[in-house]
Amino acid sequence: MGMTVTEKILAEAAGREKVSPGEIVKARIDVAMMNDITTVLAINSMMEMGRQKVWNPDKVIMVLDHVAPASSIEAAEVQKTMREFAETQGIKGFYEVGEGVCHQIMPEKGYIHAGDVVAGADSHTCTYGALGAFATGVGSMDMAAVLATGKLWFRVPETMRIEVEGDLPEMVTPKDIILNIAGEIGADGAAYKAMEFHGATIREMSIGGRMTLCNMAIEMGGKSGIVEADEKTKQYLEGRTKAPFRNVLSDPSAEYSETISFDVTDLEPKVAVPNSVDNVKSVSEVAGKEINQVFIGSCTNGRLEDLEIAARILKGKQIRSGVRLIVIPASREVYLEALQTGLIETFIKSGAIVTNPTCGVCWGGYIGILAAGEVCLSTSNRNFVGRMGSPKAEVYLASPATAAASAIRGVITDPREF
Amino acid sequence: MSFVISGRVWRYGDNVNTDVIIPGKYLMINDPAELGKHAMEGIDERFAQKVQKGDVIVGGRNFGCGSSREHAPLALKAAGVGAVVAESVARIFYRNAINLGLPVLECRGVSGLVREDDLIVVDVLRGEVTNQSTGRSLKTTPIPDFIVSILRSGGLVPYLRQHMDDW
Numbered sequence: 061m062g063m064t065v066t067e068k069i070l071a072e073a074a075g076r077e078k079v080s081p082g083e084i085v086k087a088r089i090d091v092a093m094m095n096d097i098t099t100v101l102a103i104n105s106m107m108e109m110g111r112q113k114v115w116n117p118d119k120v121i122m123v124l125d126h127v128a129p130a131s132s133i134e135a136a137e138v139q140k141t142m143r144e145f146a147e148t149q150g151i152k153g154f155y156e157v158g159e160g161v162c163h164q165i166m167p168e169k170g171y172i173h174a175g176d177v178v179a180g181a182d183s184h185t186c187t188y189g190a191l192g193a194f195a196t197g198v199g200s201m202d203m204a205a206v207l208a209t210g211k212l213w214f215r216v217p218e219t220m221r222i223e224v225e226g227d228l229p230e231m232v233t234p235k236d237i238i239l240n241i242a243g244e245i246g247a248d249g250a251a252y253k254a255m256e257f258h259g260a261t262i263r264e265m266s267i268g269g270r271m272t273l274c275n276m277a278i279e280m281g282g283k284s285g286i287v288e289a290d291e292k293t294k295q296y297l298e299g300r301t302k303a304p305f306r307n308v309l310s311d312p313s314a315e316y317s318e319t320i321s322f323d324v325t326d327l328e329p330k331v332a333v334p335n336s337v338d339n340v341k342s343v344s345e346v347a348g349k350e351i352n353q354v355f356i357g358s359c360t361n362g363r364l365e366d367l368e369i370a371a372r373i374l375k376g377k378q379i380r381s382g383v384r385l386i387v388i389p390a391s392r393e394v395y396l397e398a399l400q401t402g403l404i405e406t407f408i409k410s411g412a413i414v415t416n417p418t419c420g421v422c423w424g425g426y427i428g429i430l431a432a433g434e435v436c437l438s439t440s441n442r443n444f445v446g447r448m449g450s451p452k453a454e455v456y457l458a459s460p461a462t463a464a465a466s467a468i469r470g471v472i473t474d475p476r477e478f
Numbered sequence: 479m480s481f482v483i484s485g486r487v488w489r490y491g492d493n494v495n496t497d498v499i500i501p502g503k504y505l506m507i508n509d510p511a512e513l514g515k516h517a518m519e520g521i522d523e524r525f526a527q528k529v530q531k532g533d534v535i536v537g538g539r540n541f542g543c544g545s546s547r548e549h550a551p552l553a554l555k556a557a558g559v560g561a562v563v564a565e566s567v568a569r570i571f572y573r574n575a576i577n578l579g580l581p582v583l584e585c586r587g588v589s590g591l592v593r594e595d596d597l598i599v600v601d602v603l604r605g606e607v608t609n610q611s612t613g614r615s616l617k618t619t620p621i622p623d624f625i626v627s628i629l630r631s632g633g634l635v636p637y638l639r640q641h642m643d644d645w
Contacts, residue, residue, distance in 0.1 A: 084624055086645070097505050100550050104508070109638045134506035183546040183570055201634045202645065209645050213624070246491050248540035252569050280539060283569055336493060337620065391523040396543035423545070426500045444497040444544060446520045 062237030062311025064219040065288055066254040069194040069308055073177040074215050081218040081317070090176040090193075093121045094205045095419075096128075096135070096200070098181035105204030114149050114460055115210035119314030121153035121247040124164050126420040128157035131426035158252035160391025160417040163187040163275065167267070170301030170394055174289035175308040180204050184278040184359050184441065188387050190270035191296070192307065194254075197278060203478065217254045217283045218317035219310075224259040226325035231475040234269035235439065235459035237261070238276045239330040241322065253290055253317060256310065261324055262287055268294040268363040275360045278405035278442050281335040329475055331437075335445045343462055343474045350457070351434040353384045354467040355448075358422045361439035361460050362390030364397050370464035371403040373478045380470030385412040386421055386428050412467070424448040430455075437466050444467025479579055479632055481602040483560040484610070485532035489594045494521060494537050496571060500553045502639065513549050514556030534598050535566030538589050540619035542571025548568050551575040561586050561600045563607055576625055579633035585618040602629070 063071065063078065071079040073087035086322045094317070098120060113119050122142055127398040130136040136226055139157070143343070146154035155165050163184050166172055174192030178185060181203040184221075188195035198212065206212050224237060255277045262270065274285030288292075297305060356362075356370050367389060379385045387407045389395035395417060398404050407414050421428035423442035430436055430449035435456065440447070443455035461475035468478075489491035490574045498520030500513060507513055522563055535541075535554065541564035542550060551555045555564070561581040565588060581602045588607055597610035605620035621629075629635035638645060 084622065100508050101552075105635055108635045110642065132506060138508075161557050181546060183544065185546075197546045199546050201548060201577040202573055205638060205645070209642065211645060247543060248566060248568075251566060257567055281543060281568060282514060313502060317495065382485055423497075425505075442495075442497070442544065444495045444503055451520060464552060466545055 061315055062313035064254065064256060064314040064316065065286055065308050065310045066194055066219055066256065066284065067216060069175055069177060070216055071159055078211045079216045081216050084213055084214045085216060086211050086213050086324060087177050088129045088400055089206050089210055089212055091121060091168055091178050091181050092203065092205065093123065093162055093170050093178070093180035093182070093185065094203055095182055096107050096124045096142060098127045098203065100138055101200035102203040102207060102413050103145055104203045106207045109204060109208050111208040114258065117150040118152065120151050120207065121166065121171055122151060122433050123159070123162035124157045125416050125417070126419045126423065127422070128416065129204055129426055134209055140299055158392065158416045160363060161359050162418055163361065164390035166396065167191055167299065168391055170297065173301060173304055174293060175299070179203065179212055184275050186282060187271050187275040187291055187359055189274040189277070189284050189286035191293050191367055193288065194284055194286065195440055196284045212370050217252055218457070219254045219256050220250055221316040221319040222255055222257050222323040223319060224257065224261040224324060225321070226261055226322050226323045228261065229327065231461045232327050233271040233459040233461060234265060236325055236327055236329040238273045238328060239332050239340050239457065242276065242280055242332065242337045243330065245320070245337055247279065247338045248281040250277060255282045255285045257285065257287045262268055262410060265289065265333055266365060268365045276282045279441055325330060329462045331472065332443055334443050334454040334456065337443060337457065343472065346456070346472050349472040350435065351437050351466060351470065351472060352434040353386065353428065353430065354429060354463050355386045355421050355436060355438040355440065356460050356463050357388030357390065358440035359390065360441045362388055364394050364395065366460040367398050367403050368441065370460040371406040373461060373464040373475060374468065375406050377410055377468050379411040379467040383467055383470045385467040387412045387414045388421060391417050437463055437472060439463050479629060482599065483532060483534060483562050483581065484597065484599040485534045486530060487536050487592045487596045487598050488595060489536045489592060490524065490538065491588040492538035493540045493543055496547050496550040497544055499542065499550040505547060505549055507570065509535055509589055510552050510556035513553040517553040526557055529559065529572065531558035532560040533558060534586055534600060535559055535562045536598070537562065538550055539565045541567045543568040546570045548574045548591065551578050551580050555580045561602070562602055565589055576628055577634035579629060581629060583618060583621065585616055587616050591623055
């Protein structure tokens with residue numbers, strides 16, 4: 061019997077011929093990432109483990125993105141500690157506030173390669189599976205073990221195969237595909253599993269779209285999401301990394317825990333309604349719901365193509381009076397491209413607020429906080445109680461197209477009406 | 479550490495996420511005692527005031543889903559929680575809790591076994607959960623030996639201090 065791409069990557073990183081789901085293996089980590097929420101606990105634990113130096117400073121990436129720039133003395137102290145740590149450890153992959161959201165920085169700066177094992181101290185590390193890597197989120201103490209040794213244990217996951225076929229209709233996006241899948245399989249429907257995406261729709265999809273899909277694997281309990289690398293992956297990586305392109309593919313005889321298939325030809329824009337990602341409706345079922353705030357951005361939907369589709373809808377229009385529209389490019393590179401292509405001007409003229417790259421709004425960190433009774437339509441990935449502020453506020457999740465259309469009308473709106 | 483934990487039950491439903499275990503606004507705090515004062519605040523404001531040392535959280539499916547914040551099990555442990563038992567546990571929370579030396583057991587049917595405030599005994603090594611108030615018990619798959627060895631050391635820091643060379 062053959063292996064899935066995930067099993068092959070883990071086998072290679074564990075120095076094994078073959079691994080099977082359920083086995084616990086110790087794997088080499090090719091790159092480790094941590095941010096301003098998770099780093100201090102990780103470095104404290106590394107020191108307590110008896111190590112003063114990270115195993116390889118060239119393989120450790122640090123990103124200041126969750127409270128960027130610092131909004132409190134506590135956040136400033138955390139970031140100061142991180143700057144000093146990067147300096148004393150010789151970590152060159154250190155990204156200051158404003159450079160971008162970690163999950164955008166990592167692929168963009170060429171740290172992710174097909175076939176790699178990536179551990180990130182952030183749950184949305186699964187995003188990097190879009191480039192054919194095995195990437196998973198871990199806590200700070202697991203990160204400490206990685207910093208100390210360059211290795212980590214994993215239970216080899218079962219792989220769930222997801223086939224997606226059909227041409228996406230106009231104004232229907234990868235976000236709608238993944239919300240639809242979440243609605244079908246539930247918030248723990250992929251628990252402990254690798255979600256492996258296949259099908260003509262995926263092959264046609266941009267790397268950015270694939271990142272949106274893999275990003276939300278964790279929202280279904282998934283350990284990782286992955287798309288086999290292809291010509292699009294190779295093109296994306298060109299100029300970003302000097303490492304030679306290599307690919308790892310699932311064997312035709314690989315075994316899957318299940319295969320689920322979706323035809324997206326007639327897919328409608330989807331909305332996850334409070335307070336669970338699997339509480340998914342078609343936009344027509346929730347259209348007309350009054351909203352106070354719209355957020356376009358995050359590691360799920362803060363890339364250029366996300367801003368482009370939003371700007372296409374907003375161009376020459378005004379957002380509804382009384383509605384706040386917050387737009388956050390996911391990185392400096394995205395921000396600059398959006399500026400050069402006129403997207404930022406479109407947003408500003410429409411009445412939007414555009415901020416520097418930051419995770420802040422998505423996790424209710426320090427900006428865009430909601431009051432009791434307020435409703436936000438967000439392109440991010442979580443609508444938990446209290447996620448973006450008051451426990452009495454509500455968060456609806458949707459695509460950038462649905463978000464832009466809804467900002468104009470001030471109520472949840474089908475983007476196909478624009 | 480003790481592998482048999484007995485305490486009072488705090489019972490919750492499905493998909494208790496890390497945002498409600500420790501809301502985002504506390505994530506710049508890295509002091510366990512301070513985090514413990516806000517444990518479960520997003521779902522149960524009386525928890526942090528009333529929890530007793532050794533109490534057991536009983537959850538439904540997918541307990542601890544969401545973010546990778548270690549602050550979540552850290553807050554529970556600092557608040558005095560002796561163990562977490564749930565129908566199923568989200569993977570990052572599971573690893574984080576074990577790494578901190580907080581026992582976690584997945585046990586199908588546990589939601590129906592106990593009610594809030596019942597007395598529960600969790601035998602981690604045998605994979606057995608008993609409701610002392612009713613005398614009923616359930617068996618589950620014991621946790622793997624490797625994970626037991628991390629717990630036996632008291633968590634990942636002491637484990638790695640002893641096992642750095644064979645990690």
